[in-house]
Amino acid sequence: MTVLDVQDIAKSFTLHLRGGLTLPVVAGVSFEVAAGECVALGGPSGAGKSSILKMIYGNYRTDAGRILIDDGAAVIDVASASPREILALRATTLGYVSQFLRVIPRVAALDIVAEPLRARGIDTTEANARASAMLKRLNLPERLWHLPPATFSGGEQQRVNIARGFIADTRLLLLDEPTASLDGANRDAVIGLIRDKRAAGTALVGIFHDDEVRDAVADRTLDVRAFAAA
Amino acid sequence: MCEEPLLIAEGLTKFYGARLGCRDVSFTLHAGEVLAVVGESGSGKSTLLGLLSTELAPSAGHVRYSMRDGSLRDLAELSEPERRLLLRTDWGFVRQSPEAGLRMAVSAGANVGERLMAVGWRHYGNIRGAAADWLGRVEIAADRIDDSPKSFSGGMRQRLQIARNLVTAPRLVFMDEPTGGLDVSVQARLLDLIRSLVADLGLAVVIVTHDLAVARLLSHRIMVMKEGCVIEEGLTDQVLDDPQAAYTQLLVSSVLQS
Numbered sequence A: 001m002t003v004l005d006v007q008d009i010a011k012s013f014t015l016h017l018r019g020g021l022t023l024p025v026v027a028g029v030s031f032e033v034a035a036g037e038c039v040a041l042g043g044p045s046g047a048g049k050s051s052i053l054k055m056i057y058g059n060y061r062t063d064a065g066r067i068l069i070d071d072g073a074a075v076i077d078v079a080s081a082s083p084r085e086i087l088a089l090r091a092t093t094l095g096y097v098s099q100f101l102r103v104i105p106r107v108a109a110l111d112i113v114a115e116p117l118r119a120r121g122i123d124t125t126e127a128n129a130r131a132s133a134m135l136k137r138l139n140l141p142e143r144l145w146h147l148p149p150a151t152f153s154g155g156e157q158q159r160v161n162i163a164r165g166f167i168a169d170t171r172l173l174l175l176d177e178p179t180a181s182l183d184g185a186n187r188d189a190v191i192g193l194i195r196d197k198r199a200a201g202t203a204l205v206g207i208f209h210d211d212e213v214r215d216a217v218a219d220r221t222l223d224v225r226a227f228a229a230a
Numbered sequence B: 001m002c003e004e005p006l007l008i009a010e011g012l013t014k015f016y017g018a019r020l021g022c023r024d025v026s027f028t029l030h031a032g033e034v035l036a037v038v039g040e041s042g043s044g045k046s047t048l049l050g051l052l053s054t055e056l057a058p059s060a061g062h063v064r065y066s067m068r069d070g071s072l073r074d075l076a077e078l079s080e081p082e083r084r085l086l087l088r089t090d091w092g093f094v095r096q097s098p099e100a101g102l103r104m105a106v107s108a109g110a111n112v113g114e115r116l117m118a119v120g121w122r123h124y125g126n127i128r129g130a131a132a133d134w135l136g137r138v139e140i141a142a143d144r145i146d147d148s149p150k151s152f153s154g155g156m157r158q159r160l161q162i163a164r165n166l167v168t169a170p171r172l173v174f175m176d177e178p179t180g181g182l183d184v185s186v187q188a189r190l191l192d193l194i195r196s197l198v199a200d201l202g203l204a205v206v207i208v209t210h211d212l213a214v215a216r217l218l219s220h221r222i223m224v225m226k227e228g229c230v231i232e233e234g235l236t237d238q239v240l241d242d243p244q245a246a247y248t249q250l251l252v253s254s255v256l257q258s
C-alpha cells in the first residue's frame, strides 16, 4: 500500500537579498514509498536531500508537482494543502526527525518527548512512562530528563529529538541524518528503532550520512543527483 | 477539518484621515488556532487588532464571528450590550502595557474578580476563590492577592493581565506585543506561560509581535504586514524557513540565528 506518492516536484530558491538570484535545487522528483518500506535519499551535500524532506513535511514550499500522503481516511496533497491541513497531517500521520533539535525555552527533555503523545490525547502518566522508556532506550542519562536541553551536548540533544520523533505512531516518518552526532551504541539503538517502525508498517524516507546505517535499514536508495535542476 | 471558523475577516481597511492604517486584510481563524501578525513598527498590526476587536470602526470590510450560541454575526451589527458582553466574556485583550490592561488602583484579586462580576458573579467567596485560583495559574503567590499591581514587577503585572483576561474562559484572545518591553529572562518565562495556557485551554489567539522568535514559538500561522498590507502568509515554520517575499526574507535574515 502506497503511503507517500511524490509526483514530479520541483524546488528553487529566489534570493531577493542577492539581487533576485534564482537557485535551482531539484526538478522532476518522483518516487513512491509503501507501508513498511524505508527509502534512503543519497547524493552529495547540497544535492537537495534535506529540501525534499522539508517539502514533504510542508516546511518548504513546493514549486511544482504533487506530494500525496494517504492518512488512512483521505489522500492529501501537501504541495497544495492549507496550513490547517498540514498541521492536522503532522498531528496524526506525518513525523519528522530534523537534523537539529529546536529547543523550546524552559521545557524539560521528558516533556518535549512526551508532547506528541499528549497531543494525541494520551494522559500525562502514560505519556511520561513511554517517554522515559524511549529516553532509556537511547541511553540518555536519567539526570538529564527533567532539564531543558538547551545546555545538552549535540549528541544528547539529537537523542531527545529522535525520541520525540519516534515516540508516536505515524504512517510516514522522515529522518534527516538522525545518527550524525551519535556514537556506536546509540547508532545501533536508532537502527533498532527504525527497524521496529518498519516492522510496524511505517513508511520511512531517510537521509543517512553513514553507509553502514543506511545498509542496515534502507530497502533502496534514490540518488538525488538524478533530479538535479537545470 | 470541516468545522466552522470562529472568526472571518473580509477586506478590512482603515484610513486615519488620509493616512492608511491597513488595507484589504482577509483571513479566517478557527477555534484553537494561533495567528501571529508580524511586521515592522507602523505596518498596521495594531490597527488590524483594533478592527478585529471592534475598538476601531473599519473604513471598509467586515468581521464576522461565531457567537457562543453558534450564530455567525457581523460585528458591526451587534447591539452595544451584545458587543460589551462579547468583550467581557468570550474575548480577551492582552496589551503590551499592563497599565493599559489593568486597573492600577485596585488589588490584584479585584483585577481578576472584576471580570467575573461584570458577567454576573455575585458571591464574594466564589469570586475570591476563582481569582486566587487564577493567580496561582499565572504563578503569582497567593499572599499577593490583596496587593496593588503597583507593587508588582513588569513581568508579574503582565501575568496578572493574562489572568484577568482568561478568568471568564474566553475562546478568543487578542495580544498586542505581550512580551514587549520586558527583560529577556522575564520574557522567556511569560512566553512559556502563554504557550502552555493557550495549548491547555485551546484558545484561539491573534498575536501581534515584531519578534519572529515569539511568532515561531506560539503561532500556527503567520501574516506578514508591510505598509498596511499583508504581503505574505502561511504556516509559521514555512514562512520563516522558506520566506518568499523580499521583505520577509529581509525580516528573517535580520534575526540572529539561534
Ligand SMILES: Nc1ncnc2c1ncn2[C@@H]1O[C@H](COP(=O)(O)OP(=O)(O)O)[C@@H](O)[C@H]1O
Binding pocket: A013, A023, A025, A043, A044, A045, A046, A047, A048, A049, A050, A051, A052, B241, B242
Ligand atoms: N531555506 C533556504 N534558502 C535558500 N537556499 C536554501 C535553503 N535551504 C536549502 N538551500 C539550498 O539548497 C541547496 C540544497 O540544500 P539541501 O537540501 O540542504 O541539500 P542536502 O541536504 O542534500 O545537503 C543548497 O544549495 C542549499 O544552500
Ligand SMILES: Nc1ncnc2c1ncn2[C@@H]1O[C@H](COP(=O)(O)OP(=O)(O)O)[C@@H](O)[C@H]1O
Binding pocket: B016, B019, B020, B021, B022, B039, B040, B041, B042, B043, B044, B045, B046, B047, B048
Ligand atoms: N490614531 C491614529 N491616528 C492617525 N494615524 C494612526 C493612528 N494609529 C495609527 N496610525 C497610523 O497607522 C499606521 C499603522 O499604525 P499601527 O497600526 O499602530 O502599526 P503597528 O502596530 O504595526 O506599529 C501608521 O502609519 C500609524 O502612524
Ligand SMILES: [Mg+2]
Binding pocket: A049, A050, A051, A207
Ligand atoms: Mg541535508
Ligand SMILES: [Mg+2]
Binding pocket: B045, B046, B047
Ligand atoms: Mg502596534
